[in-house]
Amino acid sequence: MRVRFAGLFIAIGLAFAACGAVPPAAPYDPIIQDTATKFDRAFQTFVIKLNRTAGTPAGAYASHQDFYDTWRGELAHLRNRAVATDPADACPLSGATAEAFADLAQTSGALGGQALGAGGDLAELIEVALSRVAARLDALSAELNQPPGTLTPSQIETLRAKRAAWTAKRARLQGVANAMAVSQVSAPEGGCSTIVVAKLDQQFTDFERFHQAQGAIGVPARAQAPVILMNVTIQNVLKVQAVKQQKAAAGLL
Numbered sequence: 001m002r003v004r005f006a007g008l009f010i011a012i013g014l015a016f017a018a019c020g021a022v023p024p025a026a027p028y029d030p031i032i033q034d035t036a037t038k039f040d041r042a043f044q045t046f047v048i049k050l051n052r053t054a055g056t057p058a059g060a061y062a063s064h065q066d067f068y069d070t071w072r073g074e075l076a077h078l079r080n081r082a083v084a085t086d087p088a089d090a091c092p093l094s095g096a097t098a099e100a101f102a103d104l105a106q107t108s109g110a111l112g113g114q115a116l117g118a119g120g121d122l123a124e125l126i127e128v129a130l131s132r133v134a135a136r137l138d139a140l141s142a143e144l145n146q147p148p149g150t151l152t153p154s155q156i157e158t159l160r161a162k163r164a165a166w167t168a169k170r171a172r173l174q175g176v177a178n179a180m181a182v183s184q185v186s187a188p189e190g191g192c193s194t195i196v197v198a199k200l201d202q203q204f205t206d207f208e209r210f211h212q213a214q215g216a217i218g219v220p221a222r223a224q225a226p227v228i229l230m231n232v233t234i235q236n237v238l239k240v241q242a243v244k245q246q247k248a249a250a251g252l253l
Helices: 010-019 030-053 061-085 096-107 109-117 122-144 153-180 192-217 224-249
Strands: none
Touching: 030 061, 030 192, 030 224, 061 192, 122 153, 192 224
């Protein structure tokens, strides 16, 4: 799935940590926090339903267009609200965003961690996934290409079945990559709220594209990467708003 999931922009996320000591100029907006919290609850329930109904018509994209339509509108409004009230300012995360992306790197293994550490986005993680699939296919082909008589008919059948399964997985990953390759959105300008809300809006669009590209497969529990990315993006919005809320209560905004 060589999908860009435009909401990520790892380099921007990691850069938040460098400006934690400077108070933000923009006011705290409780509507942004409340809407993000409601979206978080709705999305978590949505994922549970998708996992449970994966592989059935009830889990297909067409059965959930109302959910996407509703929240696309809500998040687009939230983005406009943030842009209107949140000029360019310093981001008060003090390392929280960097920690969230470090958690994501850990879920992707050593190679995924290297990709994130180098300032890459999900495209690099997807390349890692595809390279792992290719390596596994090469290994299976090598096992099958042993001299005649080395393997029993049962062993050959098992290896061929495994190779077919990995080949199908590669095709699914590449199909999603092709479907998602059009998702390219430039980074927004503005303060912390503008950046993280814009990323949330973009990430949700990419999650919708992923769901649509999955076809009859839907979103099974094993499809962790897009869910993790959505959760990290939601967490970043809530972290920014929590810090702003605290500063507003202390009279610093």
